[in-house]
Amino acid sequence: MTTPVLYLMICGAGPAGHIAHMVRLARSDGWDVWCIATPAAVEHFLDLDALEELTGHPVRTGHQRTGQPPLPKATAVVVAPATYNTINKWAAGIADTYALTQLAELTGLGVPIAVLPFVNTALADNRVFHRSVAELRESGVTVLLGEDGFIPHPPRTGGKAMDSYPWRAALQAVAQAKSAAPA
Numbered sequence: 068m069t070t071p072v073l074y075l076m077i078c079g080a081g082p083a084g085h086i087a088h089m090v091r092l093a094r095s096d097g098w099d100v101w102c103i104a105t106p107a108a109v110e111h112f113l114d115l116d117a118l119e120e121l122t123g124h125p126v127r128t129g130h131q132r133t134g135q136p137p138l139p140k141a142t143a144v145v146v147a148p149a150t151y152n153t154i155n156k157w158a159a160g161i162a163d164t165y166a167l168t169q170l171a172e173l174t175g176l177g178v179p180i181a182v183l184p185f186v187n188t189a190l191a192d193n194r195v196f197h198r199s200v201a202e203l204r205e206s207g208v209t210v211l212l213g214e215d216g217f218i219p220h221p222p223r224t225g226g227k228a229m230d231s232y233p234w235r236a237a238l239q240a241v242a243q244a245k246s247a248a249p250a
C-alpha cells in the first residue's frame with residue numbers, strides 16, 4: 068500500500084517556527100510529509116535537521132541535488148504559513164524560488180492545493196492581496212482566509228496569533244484528496 072504524499076510548502080512567517088506541530092498532525096492523519104521551504108523560511112525560522120528527522124526526508128529548498136531522493140508525486144499540497152510575498156508572486160506567475168516554481172507547476176497540473184496565509188490586517192487589506200487571493204481561487208486553489216480559515220491579526224500582534232493558527236483547517240481541506248488517493 069502506498070502512503071499519500073503531502074507537500075508542505077513553508078514560507079517565511081512566524082508559524083514556520085512551529086512547523087513540527089503541523090508535521091506531526093499531518094503524519095498522524097496518514098500523510099507522508101515532504102517539506103519544501105523558501106529561503107526566508109530557512110534563514111529565519113527552520114531547524115532543517117530537526118525537520119528532516121521528523122519527516123524522514125530531506126527538506127527541499129532547491130532543485131534535486133546529487134544524492135538527494137527525487138520528490139515523489141504529490142497527492143496534495145499545503146502552503147502554510149503562506150506569506151504575503153509568496154501569495155502575490157504565485158498569483159502573478161512569478162517563479163523565482165523553488166517553492167514558487169513547484170506551486171506554478173502543481174497549480175497547472177490541478178493537484179489539490181490548500182493555502183493557509185499568515186498576514187496581518189495591514190497586508191491583508193492591500194488591493195493587490197485581494198486580487199491575488201481571487202486569482203488563486205479562480206485557478207482552483209483553496210485559500211483558507213476568513214471564516215473557517217485564517218483571520219488576519221492587527222500589525223505587531225502576530226506572536227499572539229500563533230497559538231490559534233488553524234493548521235487543522237489546511238489538513239481538512241486536503242482530506243478528500245487523501246481519501247481518493249489509490250491505495
Ligand SMILES: Cc1cc2nc3c(=O)[nH]c(=O)nc-3n(C[C@H](O)[C@H](O)[C@H](O)COP(=O)(O)O)c2cc1C
Nearest residue numbers: 078079080081105107108111150151152153185186
Ligand atoms: C521575523 C519575521 C517575521 C515575519 N512575519 C511575516 C508574516 O507574518 N507574514 C508575512 O507575509 N511576511 C512576514 N515576514 C516577511 C517575509 O519573511 C518576507 O516578505 C519574505 O520575503 C518572504 O519570503 P517567502 O515568501 O519566499 O517566504 C516576516 C519576516 C521576518 C524576518
